[in-house]
Amino acid sequence: MKRVRVAPLLAAAATGILGIQAIQAPIHAASASAEAGLAPARQADTQSPANPGAASYARHCAICHGDQREGNLPAFPPLLGIAHQKTSDQIAEIVHSGKGRMPGFPALQSDELKALLHFLTSSAPSTSQATAAADSSALAEAGGALFLQNCAFCHGRDAMGGESGPDLTQSELVLSDATGKKISAVVENGRPAKKMPAFKFSSHEIDSLVAFIRARTTAAASQKGGRRGVAVADLQTGDVQAGMRYFNGAGGCAKCHSPSGDLAGIATRYRGLELEERMLYPEDARSKVTVTLPSAQRISGTLAYLDEFTVGLRDSSGVYKSWPTKAVKYTVDSPVDAHVDLFSKYTDDDIHNLMAYIQTLR
Numbered sequence: 001m002k003r004v005r006v007a008p009l010l011a012a013a014a015t016g017i018l019g020i021q022a023i024q025a026p027i028h029a030a031s032a033s034a035e036a037g038l039a040p041a042r043q044a045d046t047q048s049p050a051n052p053g054a055a056s057y058a059r060h061c062a063i064c065h066g067d068q069r070e071g072n073l074p075a076f077p078p079l080l081g082i083a084h085q086k087t088s089d090q091i092a093e094i095v096h097s098g099k100g101r102m103p104g105f106p107a108l109q110s111d112e113l114k115a116l117l118h119f120l121t122s123s124a125p126s127t128s129q130a131t132a133a134a135d136s137s138a139l140a141e142a143g144g145a146l147f148l149q150n151c152a153f154c155h156g157r158d159a160m161g162g163e164s165g166p167d168l169t170q171s172e173l174v175l176s177d178a179t180g181k182k183i184s185a186v187v188e189n190g191r192p193a194k195k196m197p198a199f200k201f202s203s204h205e206i207d208s209l210v211a212f213i214r215a216r217t218t219a220a221a222s223q224k225g226g227r228r229g230v231a232v233a234d235l236q237t238g239d240v241q242a243g244m245r246y247f248n249g250a251g252g253c254a255k256c257h258s259p260s261g262d263l264a265g266i267a268t269r270y271r272g273l274e275l276e277e278r279m280l281y282p283e284d285a286r287s288k289v290t291v292t293l294p295s296a297q298r299i300s301g302t303l304a305y306l307d308e309f310t311v312g313l314r315d316s317s318g319v320y321k322s323w324p325t326k327a328v329k330y331t332v333d334s335p336v337d338a339h340v341d342l343f344s345k346y347t348d349d350d351i352h353n354l355m356a357y358i359q360t361l362r
Helices: 009-013 019-038 052-060 088-097 111-122 129-150 170-177 181-187 203-221 240-248 271-281 335-342 347-359
Strands: 288-292 298-306 310-314 319-324 327-332
Touching: 009 129, 052 111, 088 298, 129 203, 170 181, 170 203, 181 203, 271 347, 288 310, 298 319
Parallel strands: none
Antiparallel strands: 288 298, 288 327, 298 310, 310 319
């Protein structure tokens, strides 16, 4: 996933991100209205004596940050959940002074300012199911922009899988996450073992991502037919006992691997097509190298670099060492080569049976 840090909330609106030429008009309009003491035409939609904070927001903020505080990413950050990011005093300072290209509103004082701050730091209003649905749609739309910037490179624009990331609409974690907490944890902590970075998003930004992923999951579920991938059940057609015999015999797997050692629990860590891909070609398998120096001293480690001029390794303590290839002798033990050698020897039954056996290693 391409990692792009999205600046938090009002602070982002105050930075150069608002300098995008295509979105200058709303900023200038807000600035002009602040200087002239005029309110944008939108004020008539929500201005109400019963909610002066909402009316103030509609006059001064909605033109950029949306009617429901949902934002308009990537240009204008959402303001829902801003209370988790800034104190009321900090928000008031930005409102009064502005920052970067965000205009200041020094005329907002006393009761109106207090009402606006209360509105900005309160939960999202929900007066009806229709309003809730509209808010959810707006949240998912904001999440879509955030997903496109940060996640689509790996997971695809529609969250249905990409170059290196899985299809999120079929993810067991996504489908079992009723509250969004599991998805949030993955976003916040990343998955280093699978090369997914952590992202420092605000709580509302994460909520918007969850809303977008759920919307895509719902849309995918509504599609009839048209298989998008390989189901786990498709890869469970082999004979387990035959696979065990192949593992210990003709396949030569037992020479390097152990069901109770390096392969213990592998079927819990990987499933379906991902597990089969690792079985056939483990891309992250590290080669070992032994370098013999002119003095006859032998140094072994993990191969770190090799070309026609240089051979390099990392020893057991992690120290990198290298030598000119002409000055030493070296041998490389590449575990991937054994898997590649099997490609011309496998039969369909061999692969299905071996896969059936590997799937029992839990």
